[in-house]
Amino acid sequence: MTYSIVDIRKTEISKIALKNSIINGLSQSTKSIPTIVLYDDLGLQHFEKITYLKEYYLTEAEIDILKNKADHICDYIPDGSSIIELGSGALRKTLLLLNSIEKQKKNVTYYALDLMEDELRKSLSPLGEFEYVKLVGLWGTYEDGIDFAANFPRDAHKTILWMGSSVGNLMRDEAKNFVKTIQDKIMNPGDLFLIGIDRRNDPDKITIAYNDPNRVTAEFIMNGLNHINAIFDQPIIDRKDFEYFAKYNIDIGRHEAYYKVKNDVTLEFKAFNDKPKVEIKLKKDELINVEYSYKYSKTEVDALLEFGSLSYVESWSDSQSLYDLHLTHKPPFYFTRGPESHKSVPTIEEWKELWKSTDTLTNMVNSIYDKPIEYRHPFIFYIGHIPAFLDINLARYFKQDFTEPQYYATIFERGIDPDINDPDLNDPRKCNPHSIIPDNWPDLNSILSYRDRVRQRLIAVYDDHDQKTLPRSLGRILWMTFEHEAMHVETFLYMLVQNKNASPPKGVVIPRWRPSYDSVPKANLIPVSAQTITLGHDDDESADDTDPLSLPFGWDNERPSRKVTVQPFEIQSRPVTNGEYLYFMKTTINKEYPSSWIPVDPSLFHYKVRTVFGPVDMSVAVNWPVMLSQEQACRYAEWAKMRLPTEEELRCFYDLHKRSDFEPNIGFSYWHPTDVKNVQTFGSGWEWTSTELNTYPGFKKSELYPGYSADFFDGKHAVILGGSWATHPKIIRRSFRNWYQRGYPYVFCSVRLCLIN
Structure with a gap:
């Protein structure tokens, strides 16, 4: 098999930071060791054995999904894509996706990111020959991989894979921030993110998954102590002083792995990198956390993706409904749906997302003079009306002139709404008051330049006012004009779906339509x-x-x-x-x-x-x-x-x-x-x-x-x-x-x- 390995590590920085993290974690009253110590070469081999255990249902559940849905998932991956897997492991599951891509004859480059070069080579070597899939190993951490992928061309389509419920190894807030970082730094609108997430299953099932009777998991955890000695190049820890202890915290939805201290012991860290000698005393029965495995409810998955501003494409569960793969994408804009979304005065960030939505819809119009709904103006009117309404209300509030060209206020202030049973624009009884309809509309570039000047006018308002102390009367203007534009996003879409000349939204994943074979129960x-x-x-x-x-x-x-x-x-x-x-x-x-x-x-x-x-x-x-x-x-x-x-x-x-x-x-x-x-x-x-x-x-x-x-x-x-x-x-x-x-x-x-x- 032909493949290449790229060393993307920032070695010295990460090793010093890891040593400091270990010492700092052991020095706290609630002690911990960073999870990364588990994943040296031997640790990765132990973990690979875990994935074959019948008790460790996560891997088989994910394989179950991929065996049935790999073709479906790969339908969404465009030809010419880059596929980046965070923590690739042995590639047993990923191979199902790569084989599907090969079958679909899509030219892609698959990047396998992992911590250990030897394990990367062991994983990539036996895959066999591909004609369409190019294989590249990335030797480094998550952070290294993010920095590497951030330098891809802006127009390059990417699919990020984060499987094995690796999200569970991070605290919930850490997981949210990590997903947000991926979305911000790596992804462009339309890029995909496939995330495997374990559910909040039966506590007994979860407990035995991490505490198998053959003690394979225990050996994986205990090997982390050997790795600490290797990291410091000192015989700091004697494994005989510790034992593996695990429990499932049902309230938090988290499995917890610890080193339990058998007897009082003192750890001695010799001086390194100008750090003095460190002694840490541990007491009998004290617990040192080394790994968390968070489980997720549907609500918690939604919150994770909401924070990361990711939209669902599809989700699939295994045949026993224990585990899910969530295919998401970065949309061209994202509207927050949580409690914060109901605060009346919009933030400038909310305005900018709203403008992205308006611009996305504008770019779907191929003929701005089309009038797909006879009771409405052509598209060109609404492209001018939305900024004009904002400008008119700002100007009136501050008692200032309208933005140039000022006559736009006379033609774009208000649209038509005729009586659809008897439309007559010249009869005020059959049509609401509306702006003058010009013989010729302004050209699109002029309107877009006007729109941008109005937006800058609004940004200046936010720059000049503290949002917490601005007058309520100004807050009303900001709220009213925001909701007005938000409502027109929807009415603009009414027109777009009626227009045979409209283009699909750019940066939105096109659904892979399939017949609905499920019969909906009669409405109760x-x-x-x-x-x-x-x-x-x-x-x-x-x-x-x-x-x-x-x-x-x-x-x-x-x-x-x-x-x-x-x-x-x-x-x-x-x-x-x-x-x-x-x-x-x-x-x-x-x-x-x-x-x-x-x-x-x-x-x-x-x-x-x-x-x-x-x-x-x-x-x-x-x-x-x-x-x-x-x-x-x-x-x-x-x-x-x-x-x-x-x-x-x-x-x-x-x-x-x-x-x-x-x-x-x-x-x-x-x-x-x-x-x-x-x-x-x-x-x-x-x-x-x-x-x-x-x-x-x-x-x-x-x-x-x-x-x-x-x-x-x-x-x-x-x-x-x-x-x-x-x-x-x-x-x-x-x-x-x-x-x-x-x-x-x-x-x-x-x-x-x-x-x-």
Whole structure:
């Protein structure tokens, strides 16, 4: 086998640091030795033996996944990629991937990173000959490998492999920081990261996995003491003074490996590198930690990837559901979905991620004058409208001039929203107030230059104000303009999926669509008892001079809070699917298909479903929520002898049926809807209600944006709640209300039904 070895070590620095780390760890009251001491040449050989033990289920579980899914995983790896494995080991598992790549005839370079040169050679030599896979061994630490990969060309696609649940050897915060470092330093948008993670399994199963009856694991751990003597080149430790001790900490979800001191002993470290002689006294039964093996719940995996700003591609578990491989990728932008995402005033970092999303969508447009939705302006308007709205509000707040060219404010301030049943831009009764429509739009480069100047204007605002002490009135401007742009990201996407000329998003992994063979269980009817709930919240725009910045902001139709009594009702546990709506069409005379579908052969009821990646077959999207107009939802409900929920009913259901094990598909977790769950609160699409958007006691239209809600109190708009796959997490707050015309067919909005009382 032809391969090469590259020495990427920073030897002297790492050896001195390791010696200091050992002494410092043993000098603490809670003693520890760095895990790296376990992995000398002999230690790696011992660990390889461990991976063949039946008790050590992790390796066989990972092999089980790869035997069944290697081809599937390699489908995502582009030709010409570099594959970098962190801690490659014996390559028994990796060989399954390399063979699959070879079978697919993809030219890749595989980099095996490991600590020991001899072990690298032993692993690479017996692999056999490849025609398409080039093999390179990297001799060094994780840090060395990161530095090496950081120097790859920016346009080079990379796939990072981190298998064997090596993530478990790091503290949870350390693991998060490590994943974040990989994402920041190595990965470009579109690069892949495959991570193997052990679950929080049965404690007895975990315990015996690290304490086998043949004591192979014990010998692996005890060899670390021999390695310490080799590191210092001194006979510091006598193994007979210690024994292997292990336990599983179920509360933390962590297996713990220790050296237990048999009798009082003193360790003597001779002077080295200008360090004086060191003596460390150890007491009988004292424990010295050498290794942790963290196990992960689904929530903990999500938190790990969230911190690393990585998006899921797919995940696979072994046949016994003990272990998972998670294929993730670095997206072109990432919206934080944790508690911090709901703070009202956005940070400048959040703005910059939002701008990345807007720019990503702009780059998907191949013809800026296309008008894929007749009720909307062409794309060019929205490219100018988003920065213009920001600029207008900043200028008005600071009593300054608009950004040049100032006339952009007159043509880009507000778009059209005609009555879709009788559109007439010249009749104010049939179209909301809107900006002047020019005979010719400005050219794209001029608009993009204007956009960049407006962004710099906003950055200057943040530079000039401490975010913790800025006036609440300015905080409202920043919040309002941020949410405005976030909402337009979604409306821009409505247009893109309707446009046959649009390109897929750059830097996003294109799904490998496969038919959904799973039948979704019939939606259960969940009973909800009578109760009184609160809608909205108390955000008084006129009190911005006195209210604290910490209070949440909201649009005018969210305030003031109001009590509503909900009578008992029963509601479906999940939204209606594409498959269910297709069955409705097949069994009735109603042949009006949703605008989220594309007809292939309507006579045979053959339709495809629109996505940003192009149309997908109904067999793929059959279990996705159907995206449709409210009028279509009402016709479906009538056929099903059911009804749409009211706003307060749907809000009540969301409040009462939150599920910690369900991660809603919002904020570009995926770039498309996903299969419904048996009990699903929200995600993939907004949901229609039967509630008309209208005024209510206490409503007062906004002074800053008076037409935001009031212009749509026309009896033709209905409230929608929840959020879609393209909804920014900041908008997923309990009080937020969205709305659309009842017949508007393009919104990413689904429906779940209630039993008629």
